[in-house]
Amino acid sequence: ASGARSIAIGTSGQMSAAGNTAGDAKLFATAANATGADTVAIGTGAATGGNNSVALGLQATTTIAGTNGVAMGNGATVSADSGVAIGNGAQATGAKSISVGSGNKVSGSGSGAFGDPNVIAGNSSYAVGDNNTIPGNGSFALGNTNTIAANNSAAIGSGDNIAA
Numbered sequence: 001a002s003g004a005r006s007i008a009i010g011t012s013g014q015m016s017a018a019g020n021t022a023g024d025a026k027l028f029a030t031a032a033n034a035t036g037a038d039t040v041a042i043g044t045g046a047a048t049g050g051n052n053s054v055a056l057g058l059q060a061t062t063t064i065a066g067t068n069g070v071a072m073g074n075g076a077t078v079s080a081d082s083g084v085a086i087g088n089g090a091q092a093t094g095a096k097s098i099s100v101g102s103g104n105k106v107s108g109s110g111s112g113a114f115g116d117p118n119v120i121a122g123n124s125s126y127a128v129g130d131n132n133t134i135p136g137n138g139s140f141a142l143g144n145t146n147t148i149a150a151n152n153s154a155a156i157g158s159g160d161n162i163a164a
Helices: none
Strands: 007-010 026-029 040-042 055-057 070-072 085-086 098-100 110-115 126-130 140-145 154-158
Touching: none
Parallel strands: 007 026, 007 040, 040 055, 055 070, 070 085, 085 098, 098 110, 110 126, 126 140, 140 154
Antiparallel strands: none
16 A cells, blocks of 8 residues: 555555555555555455545456546456446446446446446447447447447347447
8 A cells, every 4th residue: 555545455465655644554455556545455456546546356456547436346447537347347447437247348438337248438328238339429228239339329128230
């Protein structure tokens, strides 16, 4: 735990609290590493790089760009401002994106995915269900195996393909 007022819990963690006042950084690590200020990293290989962020779980990570991020679950990753990734391998790489479920990948800004594994690249787009792909902006899928390449479109059901 090298960030001011940060906590790392586990074994074999790194601690370099140079420049921090006594009691700012806490270390109980399993190779956990809390480097951002005001962060918490709990779990083997969990790491926080962004300030004001939380990483909970095996290899859960918030990068330095993941300020105000929350990563929970095995391999969950937040690499953009104010992202949330919850679930096994969930990724929130777009600013203010939300990824909840196993294997979701959300790179669109202000976008979200709930279910598994959805891929959302469009900005301001959302998917609820499984195996949806949305490269279009401002689009929404409710169901399974839908693809929405068009902007400002919606698919409800399964197997819909809306081309750009």
